[in-house]
Amino acid sequence: xxxxxxxxxxxxxxxxxxxxxxxxxxxxxxxxxxxxxxxxxxxxxxxxxxxxxxxxxxxxxxxxxxxxxxxxxxxxxxxxxxxxxxxxxxxxxxxxxxxxxxxxxxxxxxxxxxxx
Amino acid sequence: xxxxxxxxxxxxxxxxxxxxxxxxxxxxxxxxxxxxxxxxxxxxxxxxxxxxxxxxxxxxxxxxxxxxxxxxxxxxxxxxxxxxxxxxxxxxxxxxxxxxxxxxxxxxxxxxxxxxxxxxxxxxxxxxxxxxxxxxxxxxxxxxxxxxxxxxxxxxxxxxxxxxxxxxxxxxxxxxxxxxxxxxxxxxxxxxxxxxxxxxxxxxxxxxxxxxxxxxxxxxxxxxxxxxxxxxxxxxxxxxxxxxxxxxxxxxxxxxxxxxxxxxxxxxxxxxxxxxxxxxxxxxxxxxxxxxxxxxxxxxxxxxxxxxxxxxxxxxxxxxxxxxxxxxxxxxxxxxxxxxxxxxxxxxxxxxxxxxxxxxxxxxxxxxxxxxxxxxxxxxxxxxxxxxxxxxxxxxxxxxxxxxxxxxxxxxxxxxxxxxxxxxxxxxxxxxxxxxxxxxxxxxxxxxxxxxxxxxxxxxxxxxxxxxxxxxxxxxxxxxxxxxxxxxxxxxxxxxxxxxxxxxxxxxxxxxxxxxxxxxxxxxxxxxxxxxxxxxxxxxxxxxxxxxxxxxxxxxxxxxxxxxxx
Numbered sequence: 001x002x003x004x005x006x007x008x009x010x011x012x013x014x015x016x017x018x019x020x021x022x023x024x025x026x027x028x029x030x031x032x033x034x035x036x037x038x039x040x041x042x043x044x045x046x047x048x049x050x051x052x053x054x055x056x057x058x059x060x061x062x063x064x065x066x067x068x069x070x071x072x073x074x075x076x077x078x079x080x081x082x083x084x085x086x087x088x089x090x091x092x093x094x095x096x097x098x099x100x101x102x103x104x105x106x107x108x109x110x111x112x113x114x115x116x
Numbered sequence: 117x118x119x120x121x122x123x124x125x126x127x128x129x130x131x132x133x134x135x136x137x138x139x140x141x142x143x144x145x146x147x148x149x150x151x152x153x154x155x156x157x158x159x160x161x162x163x164x165x166x167x168x169x170x171x172x173x174x175x176x177x178x179x180x181x182x183x184x185x186x187x188x189x190x191x192x193x194x195x196x197x198x199x200x201x202x203x204x205x206x207x208x209x210x211x212x213x214x215x216x217x218x219x220x221x222x223x224x225x226x227x228x229x230x231x232x233x234x235x236x237x238x239x240x241x242x243x244x245x246x247x248x249x250x251x252x253x254x255x256x257x258x259x260x261x262x263x264x265x266x267x268x269x270x271x272x273x274x275x276x277x278x279x280x281x282x283x284x285x286x287x288x289x290x291x292x293x294x295x296x297x298x299x300x301x302x303x304x305x306x307x308x309x310x311x312x313x314x315x316x317x318x319x320x321x322x323x324x325x326x327x328x329x330x331x332x333x334x335x336x337x338x339x340x341x342x343x344x345x346x347x348x349x350x351x352x353x354x355x356x357x358x359x360x361x362x363x364x365x366x367x368x369x370x371x372x373x374x375x376x377x378x379x380x381x382x383x384x385x386x387x388x389x390x391x392x393x394x395x396x397x398x399x400x401x402x403x404x405x406x407x408x409x410x411x412x413x414x415x416x417x418x419x420x421x422x423x424x425x426x427x428x429x430x431x432x433x434x435x436x437x438x439x440x441x442x443x444x445x446x447x448x449x450x451x452x453x454x455x456x457x458x459x460x461x462x463x464x465x466x467x468x469x470x471x472x473x474x475x476x477x478x479x480x481x482x483x484x485x486x487x488x489x490x491x492x493x494x495x496x497x498x499x500x501x502x503x504x505x506x507x508x509x510x511x512x513x514x515x516x517x518x519x520x521x522x523x524x525x526x527x528x529x530x531x532x533x534x535x536x537x538x539x540x541x542x543x544x545x546x547x548x549x550x551x552x553x554x555x556x557x558x559x560x561x562x563x564x565x566x567x568x569x570x571x572x573x574x575x576x577x578x579x580x581x582x583x584x585x586x587x588x589x590x591x592x593x594x595x596x597x598x599x600x601x602x603x604x605x606x607x608x609x610x611x612x613x614x615x616x617x618x619x620x621x622x623x624x625x626x627x628x629x630x631x632x633x634x635x636x637x638x639x640x641x642x643x644x645x646x647x648x649x650x651x652x653x654x655x656x657x658x659x660x661x662x663x664x665x666x667x668x669x670x671x672x673x674x675x676x677x678x679x680x681x682x
Contacts, residue, residue, distance in 0.1 A: 007449060013527065015452035023446060023517050032586050039583055042576045049568045054485035055493070064497075064576035071498045072581035075505060076588055079376035080595040086603040087377070093610055098258045098329045099380065099601045103437055107254070107331060109207075110437050111526035113450035 011114060039065060122168040124180040125191060125229060126239065128156045129198075129222025133215050141209050149202040149214055156225065157195030160188060167231055176291055179231025185558040186412065190228045190348045192556065193416045194221060197340035197423060200539050204427050205333035206531035216249035217337050224341040228348055232291045233281040233306070236349070240277055240313075243342055244270030250334030251326055259329045265609070266326035270342075273312035280305030296353045307354060314346035314397065315390050317366045321605040323390055324374075328382040328439070332430040335382055339389060339426050340419045347396045347415050356403025361484075364401055365495045367394025372502030374604065379597055381429045381439045381511055385422065388465065388507045391499060392418050398496065399480040402487055405559035410479030412557050417472035417546055421464035424539040425511060428458035431528035431536070432515055441510070441597035446520035454528045455516035457536035464543040466508035466578060467500060472546035474574060475553075475565040482563070500574075501581045508578075509585055514597055 007020045021027055046061040057063055091100045132152035139145050165188075169180035198221035208214065223242030230236040244267060251263035283302030285291050296303045315323045323343070327335050354360060368391050375387035392414070399411030431454045432447060433439040448455040460471070467473035477500065484493045527533070546553050554561040588594040648654055 012449050013452055015456070016449045019448040019452050019455060019516075023448070023520075032590075035579065035583055035586060039576075039579050042572060042579055045572045046576075049572075051569055053569065054482075054488065055490060058573075062576065064573040065580035067497065068501050068577035068580040069584045072501050072505060072584040073588065075372060075498075075502055076376065076584075076594060079373045080593075082373050083377050083595065083602070087598075087600045088603060090599055090601055092601055096257045096261050098254075098256075098262060101256055101258050103332075103433060104255055105437060108434050108437055109529065111435060113524045113526050115526055 013113075120169040120180070122163070122181050123159070124169050124226065125156050125160055125195075126180075126222040126226030128152060128159065129218050129225065133218035133222070136214055136218065137211065141211060145214060146202070146206045146208075149218065150199060150206075152218060153195045153199035153202065153221065157192060157199070160191045160195060160225075163188065173234075176234065177232070178235050179292075180226070180235060181229045182231030182293075183229065185556070186348070186351060186408075187228050189412050189416060189556045189558065190344065191225055193344075193419050194224050194228065194341060196542075197221070197419050198337075200420075200423055200535050201333070201337040201340065203538070204336050204423075204430075204532055204535035206535075207529055208331075208333055210253055210331075212249050213253045213331060213334060216246050216253070216334075219246035220250070220337065220341060222246075224345050227345050231293060233277070233284065233293045234291050236293055237274060237278050237281060240309075240345075241271065241274040243345060244274060247338055247342060250338055251330045253331045253334060254329060262326050262329040265606075266322050269312065269322040273309045276305050276312070277309035280307075280309060293352065295355060298354070298357060298359070307357075310346050310349045310353065311363075313342055314350060315343055315367070315393055316363055316397075317370060318605055320367075320371075320390055324383050324386040324604060325606045327386040327389075328380050332434050336423055336426045336430055339385075339422050343389065343393055344415050344419060347393060347400070347411065350397065351400050351408060351411055355400055355408055358401060360397050360401030361489065361492055362401070364394045364397030364399075365492050367391065367397055368499035369394070369495055369502075372499060372506060374602060375506035376502075376510070377595060377602055379440050379442050379600060381441055381444075381515065382426065382433070384441075384506055384510060385425055385429065388425075388503065389418075389422055391503060392422065392465070394499065395477055395480050395496065398484060398492065402480075402483050402489070404483055404487070406479060406486070406563065407483035409554075409557040409559050409561055409563075410476065410483055413550075413553055414473075414476040414480060416553060416556075417464065417476040417543070420539055420546070421461045421472060421543050424457060424461035424536060424543060425465065425507060427532065427536045427539065428454050428461060429511065429515065431532050432525070434532070435525035435528065436523055440599065441514040442599050444515045444521050444523065445518040446516070447523060447525060448516040450524045451516065451527050453533055454536065455512065457533075457540045458512045458516060460540040460543055462508045462512045464547065466504040467574060468547075468578060469566070469571045469574060470544065470547045472543045474547055475550040476546075478565050478570055478574070479563055497577065501577055504578055504581050505585070509582070 007017070007024070022031065043062045043065055051059055053059060093099070095101070129152055132148060136145050136148050139148065163183045165183050165185070167179050167182050171178050171180065198217070202217060205213065205217065220243055223239045223246055227236055227239035227243065230239055248263045248267045248270070251259055251266060280302045281291060283300065283305065287300055287302055296306065298304060298307060312319045327338055330338055350360065371387040371390040375384045375391070378384045378387060396411045396414050396418075399407040399414065429439050432444065432451065435451070436444070438444065464471040464473045467477045481493065481496050481500070484496060528536070550565065585594070
């Protein structure tokens, strides 16, 4: 493609112009802000009803939120360090491995937006 | 088909495949491929409970159609998956793939309804043989080799099943496929066979190796049947087998690390599939009515959202030529519908309230909590956050959002959009209104997913994990997508064993050469020696003048004469 049309371009489908709001860097603060607000509300929601879980730990206010945040972060860090041990170049298994070949183009319909 | 009281559902697919083969390639073929699963699904839905289509063979009774609530719910979702898969593949004009899809789905249905282990074995191998053509249809050397690896493992699973069946038959005199207790070698072999197809830890890697190698549409179809057939077989044969709880927990756990760093999104989904199977296996291991309901319903919901995710990534591959996260990004601009379908699949697998995963997975997690498996419960909740990370965030974010890859692909073809739209609708429908699915489950359901505690707990888990993702992205801690592969157990048979064989080969040949040299030179030396002694030039065979001999004899005679006459 010679030039990439701007995200506001009328060429893009209307739904696409809506979704692009989420990737606009200008809006990232709003998105994170809304997310934080939702998290706070969810934490406060724990005070609004009586929890009766199967385990004592579930009784703690905000247990699931804490567990989710900590374990998610731990997962990413662990996975990142796993790369150190098991990451290899794409041609590691030689030429007859799917990671090192293009998908046969004759089986695809590669088209750009606006093509008919 | 007068010999059967009920036409085995598998035969509907096989007959349909033969019709498809006879028709000219084109729309009518695709239409028949859609009609067959509808017909079969209608038959399954109306089947009475009981055992039908029995045939006598070598003094044994083969039950082709054992219909109960457990087999029926799996059969129904298989018909639905075949329909959605064939709709997604409407544009495909490749006879091999069309026939493979029908034979594959038919075999899976045959296996689900099999009331005895011999029938199960035939269909078990049927799924293996039919499905490999969906990989080979890609038509490259790499897909051929990957397909061979896949086929060897699948066929081996069947051979082990047959061996186990033979042992059990010798032991009990029966080939009925019923609840088993691990103990004899026969039952262990059958357990192992099911475990291979179910992608147990260390037996799992055929899944991640082969599914990304299949065609765009083939992967969608593959994702539905083989592993869920294994889940069904385990639920039928080994419900309440405690070891499955631990196997399942490990299955939920380790794939999430691999999925996180994998670049090929279709392989990410294969790891994610493996993780979802883990939840089902835990449910089977717990074995209570609630847990088994959880397994059956989760298999049902999972087939749909997993297919939806494979469809959306497949549509991207179809339009851009790649499914690698490092090459994608920002596609929501021109593929917004596919993006939204993908998000619905992502929300469903992450078990957001109002989406299908929420109403099915919580059955299993609650069942583990009810039995007070504390560590298992903690692992399952952690794994749920892990699912969010690779399937809920990574797939949609790095494909449709994230940085701009500069790609502006055309929206997916209309048949793909229809298939995705319908699947997405079902994902939401099950999430919002789970009662029809609950009514299909093997046991009475007394479970209310939408309690305050469930909803708030699950939303907290997911939203705080999302917050962690935002934090890790902002700080640059989140690992970037890079063009690379990661080692898994396939390394053993793709790299290690070939290398060891090569080294051994080299070693053996050099030893052989030395030995041969030794023999050759040693032999030559002996020959030389013999030649020296007995050869024409050797002293022993040299020609001496006969005169000398006569002279010496004369001397001897003269000497003896002198002695005699003196």
